[in-house]
Amino acid sequence: xxxxxxxxxxxxxxxxxxxxxxxxxxxxxxxxxxxxxxxxxxxxxxxxxxxxxxxxxxxxxxxxxxxxxxxxxxxxxxxxxxxxxxxxxxxxxxxxxxxxxxxxxxxxxxxxxxxxxxxxxxxxxxxxxxxxxxxxxxxxxxxxxxxxxxxxxxxxxxxxxxxxxxxxxxxxxxxxxxxxxxxxxxxxxxxxxxxxxxxxxxxxxxxxxxxxxxxxxxxxxxxxxxxxxxxxxxxxxxxxxxxxxxxxxxxxxxxxxxxxxxxxxxxxxxxxxxxxxxxxxxxxxxxxxxxxxxxxxxxxxxxxxxxxxxxxxxxxxxxxxxxx
Amino acid sequence: xxxxxxxxxxxxxxxxxxxxxxxxxxxxxxxxxxxxxxxxxxxxxxxxxxxxxxxxxxxxxxxxxxxxxxxxxxxxxxxxxxxxxxxxxxxxxxxxxxxxxxxxxxxxxxxxxxxxxxxxxxxxxxxxxxxxxxxxxxxxxxxxxxxxxxxxxxxxxxxxxxxxxxxxxxxxxxxxxxxxxxxxxxxxxxxxxxxxxxxxxxxxxxxxxxxxxxxxxxxxxxxxxxxxxxxxxxxxxxxxxxxxxxxxxxxxxxxxxxxxxxxxxxxxxxxxxxxxxxxxxxxxxxxxxxxxxxxxxxxxxxxxxxxxxxxxxxxxxxxxxxxxxxxxxx
Numbered sequence: 001x002x003x004x005x006x007x008x009x010x011x012x013x014x015x016x017x018x019x020x021x022x023x024x025x026x027x028x029x030x031x032x033x034x035x036x037x038x039x040x041x042x043x044x045x046x047x048x049x050x051x052x053x054x055x056x057x058x059x060x061x062x063x064x065x066x067x068x069x070x071x072x073x074x075x076x077x078x079x080x081x082x083x084x085x086x087x088x089x090x091x092x093x094x095x096x097x098x099x100x101x102x103x104x105x106x107x108x109x110x111x112x113x114x115x116x117x118x119x120x121x122x123x124x125x126x127x128x129x130x131x132x133x134x135x136x137x138x139x140x141x142x143x144x145x146x147x148x149x150x151x152x153x154x155x156x157x158x159x160x161x162x163x164x165x166x167x168x169x170x171x172x173x174x175x176x177x178x179x180x181x182x183x184x185x186x187x188x189x190x191x192x193x194x195x196x197x198x199x200x201x202x203x204x205x206x207x208x209x210x211x212x213x214x215x216x217x218x219x220x221x222x223x224x225x226x227x228x229x230x231x232x233x234x235x236x237x238x239x240x241x242x243x244x245x246x247x248x249x250x251x252x253x254x255x256x257x258x259x260x261x262x263x264x265x266x267x268x269x270x271x272x273x274x275x276x277x278x279x280x281x282x283x284x285x286x287x288x289x290x291x292x293x294x295x296x297x298x299x300x301x302x303x304x305x306x307x308x309x310x311x312x313x314x315x316x317x318x319x320x321x322x323x324x
Numbered sequence: 325x326x327x328x329x330x331x332x333x334x335x336x337x338x339x340x341x342x343x344x345x346x347x348x349x350x351x352x353x354x355x356x357x358x359x360x361x362x363x364x365x366x367x368x369x370x371x372x373x374x375x376x377x378x379x380x381x382x383x384x385x386x387x388x389x390x391x392x393x394x395x396x397x398x399x400x401x402x403x404x405x406x407x408x409x410x411x412x413x414x415x416x417x418x419x420x421x422x423x424x425x426x427x428x429x430x431x432x433x434x435x436x437x438x439x440x441x442x443x444x445x446x447x448x449x450x451x452x453x454x455x456x457x458x459x460x461x462x463x464x465x466x467x468x469x470x471x472x473x474x475x476x477x478x479x480x481x482x483x484x485x486x487x488x489x490x491x492x493x494x495x496x497x498x499x500x501x502x503x504x505x506x507x508x509x510x511x512x513x514x515x516x517x518x519x520x521x522x523x524x525x526x527x528x529x530x531x532x533x534x535x536x537x538x539x540x541x542x543x544x545x546x547x548x549x550x551x552x553x554x555x556x557x558x559x560x561x562x563x564x565x566x567x568x569x570x571x572x573x574x575x576x577x578x579x580x581x582x583x584x585x586x587x588x589x590x591x592x593x594x595x596x597x598x599x600x601x602x603x604x605x606x607x608x609x610x611x612x613x614x615x616x617x618x619x620x621x622x623x624x625x626x627x628x629x630x631x632x633x634x635x636x637x638x639x640x641x642x643x644x645x646x647x648x649x650x651x652x653x654x
Contacts, residue, residue: 036478038473039478198625199626200629205480205569205571205573205576206565206569206576209569210617213382215620217372218367231480231573234480234569234570238493242492242493242500256479257482258482261483
């Protein structure tokens with residue numbers, strides 16, 4: 001009996017504790033729904049949202065789900081957020097369809113919807129009858145293309161040899177766009193460099209390390225590795241170093257803090273920074289404009305910046321302030 | 325021992341003699357050989373010493389996890405929290421060395437210790453609380469992952485002391501250090517499972533807890549030790565993971581528990597307890613490593629890779645079951 005009481009009491013205490021930690025705010029606030037916070041990219045986006053809210057002088061509450069694959073939980077979270085009647089819903093959908101029922105409901109509640117990080121497909125939202133106030137994010141294909149441009153500059157336009165591409169999670173649109181953009185641009189700027197394999201690293205640094213080792217078995221003369229994000233690039237560069245391939249050019253995408261450390265330490269060659277901080281900040285600032293009845297562009301692509309050792313050490317690039 | 329089916333115990337065939345020594349069924353070795361032969365035919369880059377070392381290197385983290393899993397499953401338990409304990413351990417070691425600048429041996433102890441502590445907690449709730457291991461370790465899967473994320477604020481911690489990086493990236497005598505760690509771990513675990521009371525009791529508990537109690541085995545205490553061992557090995561795997569990529573990643577090892585369980589089952593450990601084999605588990609992990617390596621060497625696109633891996637897993641266990649059934653009929 002005592003055991004039952006203790007167990008029951010601890011469940012109640014735990015629930016109350018969790019409820020207390022989510023402070024109830026009755027004033028109209030902005031709702032921000034992210035994919036996850038367990039990733040430097042989304043961490044920087046969150047910092048940007050915070051700064052944007054500060055700049056605009058607005059309150060917000062932010063929620064995220066446990067991983068960027070938890071699609072259904074994200075829909076449930078979205079629906080729950082609407083219960084608090086936010087002034088605007090800024091959402092980074094896990095895929096292009098999962099949040100549509102919730103966003104449609106938001107429309108009905110006259111809550112403007114913002115597509116954070118450009119995960120919604122305008123064609124699909126139109127078909128579903130969801131009205132999106134504006135889309136803001138990074139152009140992932142352009143980010144991949146910048147990686148190819150950097151590679152051509154580094155090894156020369158006439159360079160020849162095999163190149164490895166490590167993709168993101170199978171079926172993930174962001175990773176696909178980055179890899180596609182890289183491949184298309186590489187064909188144009190350095191046709192002598194051939195992509196010998198494009199393999200799924202599932203955003204996992206250890207998998208990227210294993211893929212690097214596997215490909216080095218087949219192509220010991222590998223010239224470069226392009227990874228669809230920085231975590232995988234860090235795994236790839238460590239594996240390449242361990243295999244004694246110090247001259248291999250390894251390029252990542254995101255510009256996260258660990259990539260910056262690795263680049264400064266002379267390991268990772270470059271990372272195409274996507275400036276999620278800037279995306280988060282502008283999203284909140286533009287949302288305020290929408291609520292005030294001002295016009296904002298339907299699509300905003302935040303520029304990217306190629307981080308290299310030289311760029312990071314010279315510290316002259318004004319965009320560097322947005323690299324978090 | 326229970327590795328040998330009693331109906332076939334009269335005449336000791338070569339099959340059984342091998343099984344008696346290593347505690348595994350020879351059939352899983354056939355599957356590995358067949359898979360390797362297929363890959364060797366399909367890719368000219370497969371058969372080489374460096375690719376062989378490369379495969380074992382890629383198998384090292386999963387291999388160490390699966391060895392711990394072998395003990396737990398042998399005792400009719402399950403440990404779903406190994407992937408999360410791996411992340412928590414790696415993060416713990418990285419925080420102490422990279423952020424607090426403590427000496428590297430502290431990092432190694434912290435990795436293995438954090439895993440062992442989480443495993444002890446598993447064992448405590450399973451025995452004292454009489455909660456099924458599936459539930460307790462599923463809970464730990466969430467708690468350990470969450471703790472790793474809280475400790476790091478969700479961001480990987482980059483940059484480890486050189487001696488720890490050597491543990492992941494070094495090549496003494498041309499052999500990658502994680503390969504050596506895996507082989508030493510497997511050797512020690514094999515001796516522990518086959519040649520000591522600790523291992524024998526684990527399998528007896530898996531066979532029948534009532535019988536184990538009748539034999540005088542302290543079942544509860546033994547189970548706590550088994551889960552602590554699994555946790556400690558998850559910690560070692562976390563150390564290898566962090567050392568290989570030079571970072572403590574709170575999202576490391578997501579869903580690795582399923583891969584570890586799969587390797588264990590392919591290796592011939594009974595999912596319902598009573599029989600286990602460390603050698604078999606290492607072979608099971610290698611089967612998956614060879615498959616992944618081959619698919620990468622052949623540059624198979626991602627959607628087809630998933631299909632191939634799923635299909636080969638079922639086939640591997642099926643072939644193994646067919647041939648072992650024939651072995652019994654002889």
